[in-house]
Amino acid sequence: MSEILPLPDQLPIDTVSVREGPEIHPAMLSLLPLLGVWRGEGQGDYPTIEGFRYGQEIRFWHDGRPFLGMQSRSWVMDADGGFVRPAAREMGFWRPGDGDDFEVVLAQMSGLVQVFVGRARTTTSWEISTDLVARTASAKEVTADHRLYGIVEGDLMYAMDMAAVGQPLQPHISARLARVQ
Numbered sequence: 001m002s003e004i005l006p007l008p009d010q011l012p013i014d015t016v017s018v019r020e021g022p023e024i025h026p027a028m029l030s031l032l033p034l035l036g037v038w039r040g041e042g043q044g045d046y047p048t049i050e051g052f053r054y055g056q057e058i059r060f061w062h063d064g065r066p067f068l069g070m071q072s073r074s075w076v077m078d079a080d081g082g083f084v085r086p087a088a089r090e091m092g093f094w095r096p097g098d099g100d101d102f103e104v105v106l107a108q109m110s111g112l113v114q115v116f117v118g119r120a121r122t123t124t125s126w127e128i129s130t131d132l133v134a135r136t137a138s139a140k141e142v143t144a145d146h147r148l149y150g151i152v153e154g155d156l157m158y159a160m161d162m163a164a165v166g167q168p169l170q171p172h173i174s175a176r177l178a179r180v181q
Helices: 026-034
Strands: 036-046 049-061 068-077 083-096 101-108 112-122 125-135 142-152 155-164 170-179
Touching: 026 068, 026 083, 036 155, 049 083, 049 170, 101 125, 112 142
Parallel strands: none
Antiparallel strands: 036 049, 036 170, 049 068, 068 083, 083 101, 101 112, 112 125, 125 142, 142 155, 155 170
């Protein structure tokens, strides 16, 4: 049986705060307001999907290097806000570019991988659009994704448009998430 290797003391911690852990990399300043844990609810629909209400938690973290990590999990809710079942999960990285430009790489549990090009529109709003979409053989067809994120009255709000399963790019989901950490 192999021995469990301990973590080295020098290994930077992943943190959702600028107050603890390593200093944020200067190239990440345009994305700094995203840092944290956000939780709330949203709604969605699509021509091929019945309308739904969902809960979501998004975690943006850093370890001092020039990227933000992102983890998102969501769950379908009933009309009273109760848990029905797990829903989408995605993980990825937001990476700096030139000036206010950046790129995002996201992988979803459904077999979809997306590469986005993005731009900070203001100090508290960001826009990303797919540059590349790849999928496994079992994943549903998605051909484009466009998202707007913004901090509004202290909350993280976003809207996502999607082109999938033969449908043109159109609204799909939107949510308002409060900072919980």
